[in-house]
Amino acid sequence: MENRAIHIKSFGCQMNKLDTGLVATALQDAGFRLTESVTEADAVIINTCSVRQHAEDRVLSNLGHLKHLKRHRPGMVVAVMGCMAQRLGNTLLEHEAVDIVCGPAQIPQLAELISQALARHEKHLAVTETIRRPVDAGDGVLDDFESAYSISDQQIPGQAFVRVMRGCNYFCTYCVVPYVRGPEACRSPKSILSQVRRLADAGVRQITFLGQTVNSYKYPSGERTYSLADLLEMATEVPGVEWIRFVTSYPCDEYYEDILRVMAESPKVCRYLHMPAQSGSDRILRAMNRHYTAAHYLEMLDRARTIVPDIAIAGDFIVGFSDETEEDFQATVDLVRRARYKNCFVFKYSPRPGTTADKRLADTIPEEVKQRRNVELLAVQDQIGEELSRAFLGCDVTVLVEGLSKKAHVNPMDAEDRPQLVGRTSTDHIVVFNGPPSLAGHFARVRITRTSALTLFGELASD
Numbered sequence: 001m002e003n004r005a006i007h008i009k010s011f012g013c014q015m016n017k018l019d020t021g022l023v024a025t026a027l028q029d030a031g032f033r034l035t036e037s038v039t040e041a042d043a044v045i046i047n048t049c050s051v052r053q054h055a056e057d058r059v060l061s062n063l064g065h066l067k068h069l070k071r072h073r074p075g076m077v078v079a080v081m082g083c084m085a086q087r088l089g090n091t092l093l094e095h096e097a098v099d100i101v102c103g104p105a106q107i108p109q110l111a112e113l114i115s116q117a118l119a120r121h122e123k124h125l126a127v128t129e130t131i132r133r134p135v136d137a138g139d140g141v142l143d144d145f146e147s148a149y150s151i152s153d154q155q156i157p158g159q160a161f162v163r164v165m166r167g168c169n170y171f172c173t174y175c176v177v178p179y180v181r182g183p184e185a186c187r188s189p190k191s192i193l194s195q196v197r198r199l200a201d202a203g204v205r206q207i208t209f210l211g212q213t214v215n216s217y218k219y220p221s222g223e224r225t226y227s228l229a230d231l232l233e234m235a236t237e238v239p240g241v242e243w244i245r246f247v248t249s250y251p252c253d254e255y256y257e258d259i260l261r262v263m264a265e266s267p268k269v270c271r272y273l274h275m276p277a278q279s280g281s282d283r284i285l286r287a288m289n290r291h292y293t294a295a296h297y298l299e300m301l302d303r304a305r306t307i308v309p310d311i312a313i314a315g316d317f318i319v320g321f322s323d324e325t326e327e328d329f330q331a332t333v334d335l336v337r338r339a340r341y342k343n344c345f346v347f348k349y350s351p352r353p354g355t356t357a358d359k360r361l362a363d364t365i366p367e368e369v370k371q372r373r374n375v376e377l378l379a380v381q382d383q384i385g386e387e388l389s390r391a392f393l394g395c396d397v398t399v400l401v402e403g404l405s406k407k408a409h410v411n412p413m414d415a416e417d418r419p420q421l422v423g424r425t426s427t428d429h430i431v432v433f434n435g436p437p438s439l440a441g442h443f444a445r446v447r448i449t450r451t452s453a454l455t456l457f458g459e460l461a462s463d
Ligand code: SAH
Pocket: 051, 052, 174, 175, 176, 177, 211, 212, 213, 248, 249, 250, 276, 278, 316, 317, 318, 347, 348, 349, 350, 351, 352
């Protein structure tokens, strides 16, 4: 079994990215090696996302390719893990290319399942049968797995994700996440903090706390209940940890100001809030089962800016939700104009089987209308992004350097032969500048000389 090669392809959100990292480490621990090449792999793992149809279509097209590849390599094992594995279960196992279907809660078993499939060529299904039922024992196994195999991000040195909670209890009517990731389950502050300490000892400088609704983190222990604000505060005290982020926040007043105060008080808590609004129309927000109005949401942004004046805010929107009128859409445009986001993500509504919206509401908005609204909303945001970026011109900012910029190969080196690097500020602004690649994983000061809606450009500051 030793040194069998595994190729992993990952789709979806940061939760999935984290799971991919954990699985990769566990497989290496079990004696496998990772390969970039699909054609030389003994086993291929696809970590999947179900949030929109497009995400599932990409996986299905990958499986189509793998079906052909397997005709030449009959011994190859294909495992599908992640949200689509949980959603489709047996249906996916029936696909000619697929040998293993492994849900997000079963990932601790994956290395063993792959070993067995390589030896015996039997199909295997490992998913949660009753996804909405909390399973404490299973959670313990997942917690141990996470603690054992959590390492720094493989692409970005010096950074790591730490999951503080799993699942979601909100049930927004359009969203599949509660059906594939199960109910909310918070990890204990003790295991979270010991994981943070271990990562910091291994050289990690930035920790990102992950949760679908990370600000609803709650852990009762004896007399008190720990909140995300408490976790952030405790993490700032861990030696070696320089920056701490958290994503994603649900617009909710509980603990909101506590979290912002910890941010205001500690320069280690990054000045960034990703808090999706989804729509600016109260009628649509109600149909989405989002528990706030546009006015309340905007008031929350005001409060954030009062408590943390230099905070940057990002949002998500869905355009073309069932029955979204032009007036509803204009209310969203209006909210984006007022919110003054650093950036926002805009998605076209994609009905998900099994969700309340799919069962009760029709997908009434034609694709071309969704597309037009998508483009229009992004154009409004683009202008705001440009205005906000311009304020950085001539300023020096601190960035945590991620590594070579994706465009480093097309752009010229500078006069000193240094390639283009990319880093991020505490406010999550992307900064591109020339410098030595050895800066990756370290902090640098950069003077901003040029800006665009999504990127700041600059030069290493000499101080
Ligand atoms: N837990 C996060 C978001 C998870 S999904 C939160 O609640 O903020 C990421 C984004 O995908 C959502 O914010 C939403 O904008 C979008 N999304 C979710 N379901 C969708 C659907 N059915 N169609 C289109 N976009 C969707």
